[in-house]
Amino acid sequence: MHSYAPVPxxxxxxxxxxxxxxxxxxxxxxxxxxxxxxxxxxxxxxxxTPKQPSVPAGKALDLGLFTVTVRDARVGLETGAFGGKKERFLIVRMRVVNRGKETKSLDRGGLADGVAALTKDGKWVKPEQVEGVAGGSETGVAQPELPVEVSAMWKLGPVDAPRKLTVGLRKWTYDHGFTDSTFNWMIDREDDTLVGRLTLPVAELSTSPAPQRTPAGRPAKRTPKPTVSPR
Structure with a gap:
């Protein structure tokens, strides 16, 4: 047996x-x-990345289904949806290209669903009217790959004169719903994410000078015709 000393x-x-x-x-x-x-x-x-990135006017934005270039905002006179006399509208002009394979409406069910203006109460509202011009002719649709000059319009009161307007553009996604398997272009309206948020100066309504009229009770003067004296 070996004995071991304790290790310190x-x-x-x-x-x-x-x-x-x-x-x-x-x-x-x-x-x-x-x-x-x-x-x-x-x-x-x-x-x-911010949910509502600020972008300048004149920049092409990819919205999925559309490519949109916002140009400017102004106050103008346009005929209402039901005809009649012209009314004051806040008009945002933009260039739109449909990148899909089918013709799409510029109004409800189409481009207008992804365009909104911010009110003083902090609510986003879609345009009341949308009109377009393509190839020199008026149109209410956007055909695939054909550029359209679009005017999105919001009605104004008789004395409304906004100096600035904030416009938001939403993203379109190619997906299917919960109850069907058919794929379509759609927008999630519950999502507050924007592709771009633009703050635009608003140009005032330009008025042309009124034509000069002859005072009542006085006939308008006629310009005498030049006469040729015989030689």
Whole structure:
């Protein structure tokens, strides 16, 4: 049999060395944070892409089914949906190209479903009327790959004179519904995500000077015809 002497415990570390080892990991972490912080400051941190990105007028936006380029906004006189005299409208002009394979309406069930204006109450409302011109002729539809000059219109009161207008454009997706397997272009109206949010200055309604009229009771003067004197 062999006898073994008890093994003595390891010597205790000096207080200074123990304190130094405790700070090794925290200093490494602080170093990593110091390197990462400038990168996050440059890239914007961990923030997500905004749901309503601000974009300028004149930029072509991909809405999925349509490519839309918003031009400007103005106040104008147009005939209402049911005819009659002309009324004041807030008009947003845009260039639209249908990227699908089928003809689509510019109004309800088509382009208008993805266009909205922001009211003073913070609500998004679709245009009341949408008109288009393609190839020099008026049209209410967008044919595949044929550019259309579109006017989206919201009715104004007799004294309304907005200086700015905020317009939002929604994304179209090619998908099927819950109850059918047929794929169609559609918009999720419950999603407040926008492809673009544009704030446009509104041009005022231009009025041409009234024609000069002859005062009542006085006949208009006639310009005498030139006469040729005989030689």
């Amino acid at each position: 415990p390891p010597p205790a570390e000096p207080p200074g060395e123990r304190r130094q080892r405790r700070w090794v990991v925290p200093l490494c972490v602080l170093g990593a944070v110091a390197v990462l912080a400038p990168v996050l400051w440059v890239t914007g941190g961990f923030e997500e």
